[in-house]
Amino acid sequence: MATPLETVIAAARDLLGERLSTNATLREHHSHGQDTQPPHLPDAVAFVETTAEVARILALCHTHGVPVVPWGAGTSLEGHVTPVRGGITLDLSRMTRILATSQEDMDCRVEAGVTRDQLNTHLRDAGLFFPVDPGTAACTLGGMCATRASGTNAVRYGTMRENVLGLTVVLADGRVIRTGGRVRKSSTGYDLTRLFIGSEGTLGVITEVGLRLHGIPEAISSATCQFDDLRAAVETVITVMQSGIPVARIEFLDEVQIAASIAYSKLTGLEAKPTLFFEFHGTEASVAEQAAQAEAIARDYGAHGFRWATDPAERAKLWQARHDALWAALALKPGYQGLTTDSIVPISALAEAVLGTKADIAASGVTAAVVGHVGDGNFHTVILVPPGPEGLAQAWELDKKIVARALALGGSCSGEHGVGLGKREFLEQEHGAEALAVMRSIKQTLDPRGVMNPGKMFLN
């Protein structure tokens, strides 16, 4: 008799033909994300193209108790996509249709596999853009919803949570629901849209996303400045945020990261010192005004080397360098892997958190760069993992220390990357047993057979 898995694979092949694959290379490609978790092969990969196909596959898997792992582009950083219990990986990267765009209502509806680059290219002529910009252009909007992604613009435009209007979701048993809508105050009942944002593929599969769009600003200017002292850089950030200057981006790079970025992205005029990158959006006049105010604050804290980039090419080079920070850091130690931490603390505790992290790095003996979306207290440590199991153990130990400090300071283990496999152990400490019990109960009731991305988010 056929096993449940064989039954599902056979039926899925009837449905999808060649688009259901057990090819070894493809399975290997889908065995891990951009993380340091041990890979695990799916038994098959299904390249779905429609909501109806997703519904059919989920119904099959649900009936037969076979695990399903949704996959957007596999860029997530905490083992979210690793099929730890095998089963079917559902690859949504071919669902790339942009279904509707409205200039007057400033919204659009897209399929889950559309990437943010594809969307922004499409929107450019309409004078609109979608602001959420995690540091990888390859990720899909479905994956960004599922991980509740944010990016460098979050201080001004919010994260996925604030920019999604509604979703089409296929539930574990194959039923299709539509949450929210096109209207701004969309939910009259419970906010089920937000329940699926950040659910990491554990509650259902997102197949369509309604997004709120923003007008491309009339004027943009960027600036860099440098400090002799990390604390002064952080104080500058706090004062700028508190003064009400509507800064669009404010990013911190420590001396290790900026040195790496100078080398990797061929940046000129910068030294290996704690650095801030700013960006302002608005009218010509308001951008100039915001920039002058921010510069005055930074100078009060001893900033030097102020440089303005209003020329689009120069600006693009700067932000490309920021987006390439991970690759720049990795280039410091060829052959090493990167482990990125993601803690977030109340902004008043940011200096303490970053200084403590730097001390931990020094004590651990590994090389690590610090870079962050400091406007909201979130910073990453890119730990360069020495080859071999010992190196990995060393890196994880450092990660744990950084998380413990963030939690002690009233923060969280993750500001944007999520839980996946890597951060499950911290969930109870952060939310408490009672809240975790409610989360488990919601998971249990929406996915009673436990087929949706099993083993993620919750320890069991």
Place this chain on the structure above:
Amino acid sequence: MSAPADESALAAAIATAAAAGEPLAIAGNGTKRAMLRPVQAARALSTANLRGITLYAPKELVLRARAGTPLPEIEAAVAAQGQHLIAEPPDPAALFGAGPATLGGIVAANLSGPRRVAWGAMRDHVLGLRAVNGSGEILRAGGRVLKNVTGLDLCKLLTGSHGTLAVITEVTLKVLPAPEAVGTVALAGLDAARGVAALAAALGSPYGVSAAAYLPAEAAARVGFAHAVALARIEEFAPSVAYRTDRLRADLAAFGPAEILDDAASRPLWRAVRDAVPLAAGPADAVWRVSVRPSAGPAVLDGLAVAGLAGFLDWGGGLVWLAGPATVAAHAAVCAAASAQGGTWTLFRSPEPLAAAVAVIPPEAPALASITRRVKAAFDPRGILNPGRLYPGL
């Protein structure tokens, strides 16, 4: 009405009720009792005695207060530090004749004012909550940091759940520096469709418009205008307001000459819009809020005039405030108009007979309704918290 002195007493009261299977009507100061459906419960439980700001870190842009803290107390505390509540929550006094609202009530109802169109809803600024579920267990959701991505988002679920999932006992909010000055560009004499087109242009402009409302003649008259007006607000440093209102007026020249209202005129005007003062709602009338795509707002407003309903538009046209006779026929007309535009409706305030007789918010499709029921059961397995407030039988 029992009003426990602290969170643990409140939790104990809920645990007792849960054990007895006794439904509870949950309130703060009870200002919004006439909102949505009447709750069928023998006993009422209030958070009114859970008062006080427990943490305010202006540098961090974070405020935490117990649920029963009156909103004006919180507004005064943040104003003293030059900050404000981002979502601009309304004062229920104008519509419900009672006040002040509590923080917990505003969050439970997810009520936001005109700034919603540019800066998001109350829900978007709730960073964390403490709450007691239907079994009497104390829950924490979210935290105090500005972004949080760990675990399911219980915080957003509880915001706007109208006390049907858990009783909110404490709220952590993000606040922002209050703008130094406010200015308004007012275009008179446009019909609703042209008015909303002007508002769309204003919202799409680079001047950072923070509110956009259209008042037909009758509503406009209630706040001192001789004709219908389209209003766009700019909040900024004083010199920027002057510059931007001027530029915006120039950009909107195609819609006719505009008047610029200064700070002293703008502040009370937008407070009135926030509190729905332009609405001509008599004590026996019902009040509805319809949410649609902004461009569909005029059709809803104009189309309902024949049913004896009048109102105005906020959120660039996306929110239609309506008042009229509290009859099943009027309600049916509102629902039909909202549905025809792919929007949603809320019977926001009504005398009990109407609220008990009709669906006060759109019924959910069966698959969605089953999730709603399951979420409810995960928090409140005995179904004792505000039964029937949103949907009959939930």
